[in-house]
Each structure stands twice: as C-alpha cells, then as structure tokens.
Amino acid sequence: MKVTIVGCSGSFPGPDSPASCYLLESEGFRLLLDFGNGSLGALQRHAGLYDIDAVCLSHLHADHCLDICGYHVARTYGPDAPYPKVPVYAPADAPRRLAAAYGMPDEPGLESAFDFVALAPGSFEIGPFTLTAGLVNHPVEAYGFRVADRGRVLAYSGDTGESSELVRLAKGADLLLCEASFLDRPGLPADLHLTGRQAAEHAARADVGRLVLTHLVPWNDQNKVMDEAATGGYQGPIELARSGATYDLA
Ligand SMILES: [Zn+2]
Numbered sequence: 322m323k324v325t326i327v328g329c330s331g332s333f334p335g336p337d338s339p340a341s342c343y344l345l346e347s348e349g350f351r352l353l354l355d356f357g358n359g360s361l362g363a364l365q366r367h368a369g370l371y372d373i374d375a376v377c378l379s380h381l382h383a384d385h386c387l388d389i390c391g392y393h394v395a396r397t398y399g400p401d402a403p404y405p406k407v408p409v410y411a412p413a414d415a416p417r418r419l420a421a422a423y424g425m426p427d428e429p430g431l432e433s434a435f436d437f438v439a440l441a442p443g444s445f446e447i448g449p450f451t452l453t454a455g456l457v458n459h460p461v462e463a464y465g466f467r468v469a470d471r472g473r474v475l476a477y478s479g480d481t482g483e484s485s486e487l488v489r490l491a492k493g494a495d496l497l498l499c500e501a502s503f504l505d506r507p508g509l510p511a512d513l514h515l516t517g518r519q520a521a522e523h524a525a526r527a528d529v530g531r532l533v534l535t536h537l538v539p540w541n542d543q544n545k546v547m548d549e550a551a552t553g554g555y556q557g558p559i560e561l562a563r564s565g566a567t568y569d570l571a
C-alpha cells in the first residue's frame with residue numbers, strides 16, 4: 322500500500338497544505354480517506370481527476386468532506402460524463418448534508434456522481450483494502466480507521482480526543498496518522514482533539530511502527546507540537562505530516 326498525504330492541515334487549509342485528505346493506493350485501486358477543503362486541487366498532482374475508485378469520510382466537519390462538492394461537479398459535468406459512480410463511505414447523514422453544502426435538494430442530491438454507503442463500526446472491504454471503522458471521541462459521529470492490505474496496516478485517527486478505540490484500531494500498525502491539533506495548556510476541552518504528547522501516548526500504547534502527526538492547525542508552532550510529542554513515551558520515529566509526502570508500506 323502506498324500512502325500519499327494530500328492534505329494534513331487541521332480545521333482549515335494552511336499556506337502549504339489543504340485540509341485532511343490521504344490517498345491510499347494498492348493494485349491500481351485508489352481510495353481517499355477524507356476529502357477536506359482544498360484537497361481536490363492538490364490531489365490532481367498525485368492521481369488523475371477521474372481515477373479515484375472510492376472515498377471514505379471520517380466525519381462531516383467541513384475540513385474532512387467539503388471537496389466532495391467540487392468532485393461532484395467534475396464527475397457530473399466533465400467532458401466524458403457520465404463517469405462511473407464512486408462509492409462514498411460516510412456517516413449516514415452525508416447525502417443530506419453534502420447536498421445542502423452543494424445547494425442541491427435532498428433528491429436527487431449528489432447521486433449522479435456518488436453512491437453513499439453509511440458507515441458503522443466494524444470491518445468491511447473496499448477494493449483490495451480491509452477497513453475497520455471505530456467510533457472515536459469528537460462532538461459529532463466520527464470514525465477512526467484501520468486499513469489493512471496484504472499484511473501491512475495503516476491507522477488513521479480522524480479527529481478525536483483521547484480514545485481507547487484509537488489504540489485498538491492502531492494496534493501494531495506499520496504507520497499511524499494521528500491528529501495533533503492542540504498545544505498543551507490548562508483547561509483543554511475533552512473529547513475534541515489531541516496534543517502531540519497524547520498522540521505519542523496513543524502510538525506507544527498501540528505499539529505502532531511509525532507515528533506521523535497530522536491535522537496540524539496553522540496557528541500552532543509545529544516545532545512545539547513535535548517537542549510535546551517527544552514527551553509522550555513513544556520510542557519509534559515521529560514526524561510531522563507534509564502535503565506530498567508518501568509512505569510505501571509494501
Ligand atoms: Zn478536522
């Protein structure tokens with residue numbers, strides 16, 4: 322499995338990265354994990370506009386799903402339209418919410434381009450990938466994912482506060498993409514986001530091979546996020562996500 326970080330900016334796009342979007346490729350199949358604002362542009366550096374086979378949305382905050390709207394335009398009105406519908410795995414409210422974001426009535430919504438599949442906790446197949454979705458701790462229905470392909474495993478936190486489910490999803494993963502939105506300070510809200518230290522603590526408990534800190538909020542000093550991650554007791558390699566970075570988990 323090849324993992325490309327398309328977007329890793331937290332909560333809104335930054336100067337050097339769109340919001341959350343990760344491209345997973347195996348056996349010629351291309352799966353997007355999240356499709357945050359700005360990511361459709363950068364995605365075209367890494368894949369053909371019409372070469373996405375499936376999309377999986379962790380939750381319905383704008384920074385994780387909004388470029389579904391632009392992609393609907395591309396697949397509905399592009400020069401060779403109609404294109405095959407793309408399955409979109411997402412919380413059950415996605416068809417209504419994304420139709421509203423686009424300015425489309427619920428019927429037909431965005432169904433000319435997409436087949437929506439409601440997520441629920443558990444395991445399922447998307448192309449060559451076996452995904453396990455688990456509910457994480459965020460103010461809306463939000464999932465973290467474990468993605469397995471031929472013995473290699475990627476785990477992705479989505480957006481979450483401290484979560485034993487994230488540790489379970491990430492157990493023994495080769496790579497954990499874990500959000501690190503907060504810098505530590507007194508009175509941080511629970512069940513919203515993680516600090517770098519908390520991300521590293523989750524990586525240590527799950528005994529992952531590599532930790533990549535993501536969902537990096539532009540107003541933070543990312544060097545401080547890294548400094549805090551170094552205090553989390555995780556002994557493996559830690560790095561900051563970067564738009565365009567790739568990881569080959571073959
Ligand atoms: Zn977010």
Ligand SMILES: [Zn+2]
Nearest residue numbers: 380382459480
């Ligand atoms: Zn969120």
